[in-house]
Amino acid sequence: MSPFVNRLNTLVTFAVLLLAILCAGASFLDCFHSPAVQANVEVLKVNRFRRQLTGNDEVLLTLNMSIDLQSAFSWNTKQVFVFIAAEYETEKNAFNQISLWDLVISDKHHAKFETQVTSKYLLIDQGSNLRGKRVDLVLHWHAMPITGRMILGKIPVSSFQLPKAYT
Amino acid sequence: MGWVSESLDSIRSLQIRHVLTQVVSLGMIVTSALIIWKGLMCVTGSESPVVVVLSGSMEPGFKRGDILFLHMSKAPIRAGEIVVFNVDGREIPIVHRVIKVHERKDTKEVDVLTKGDNNFGDDRLLYAHGQLWLQQHHIMGRAVGFLPYVGWVTIIMTEKPFIKYILIGALGLLVITSKE
The missing domain is CATH 1.20.5 (Single alpha-helices involved in coiled-coils or other helix-helix interfaces)
Structure with missing residues (x-):
């Protein structure tokens, strides 16, 4: 050589x-780096609750949230993907988890906010088990790194009960 | 260009024993690469432990040319995880995020729905005709690690094969002509 x-x-x-x-x-x-995420999310209103033609229950919610994800950012964080999931149990399924709303936060200065939103995705069950069902809301975040390991975290935020009848 | 003719001279002056040594060392390089790959498959439990992102459907998180490290553990799939899955009738696996999970009580089977962060709707349009959910057997692994840009090497090599041949040729020449 x-x-x-x-x-x-x-x-x-x-x-x-x-x-x-x-x-x-x-x-x-x-x-x-251990994040201390603070969040308060609750259901303001059930906008729509009905059974689809396919036989599955469908719910559209309005959510009120105040979220502080600043501590989820470290110097190796490119962005944080945050979403709110509805989690519940039915007779058929031991675990159902449905994302209702999500957001990509690209820097720390936008990681603290308060807002009211109608859920981005419908809460659709497999079957029609949602009348009177107790549903937990859980805030999940996914810190996506500039390089290296990805970090997932979650905190339960609230739970609510769906009405006993369709609207 | 001096070193090219020098290299050619060195090829001419090779003895058979030297050639054999070079062949063996080349074989060692190839087999150790294979061992590393298969070893990774064992450790991660995924049939392809490293994948290159090919589309922009997960931007701005993952861009074309980024590399993802996959892991396939026994833990059940949950929403928010980024999974790599195969769809029947599609050759190229897709990297997207899980947005819905339904886990059966009796069989523990999961129904999973995915969506690309940068896509407007969910992935039902990408699935096979009439397919509503992904099952465990569609999923090749979940992404656990990320390395930017490195995947461009493989993208360039697959799209411009002559670069690959030049590179392989040059490396081969270097291995053959190197003295120890």
């Missing part, structure tokens, strides 16, 4: 190794 190729080889190998160590280090330091 000529001296030039030799030197190039050494240089590239060293640069790649250094970059790999930095990436691993950045991701490893996330282990010492």
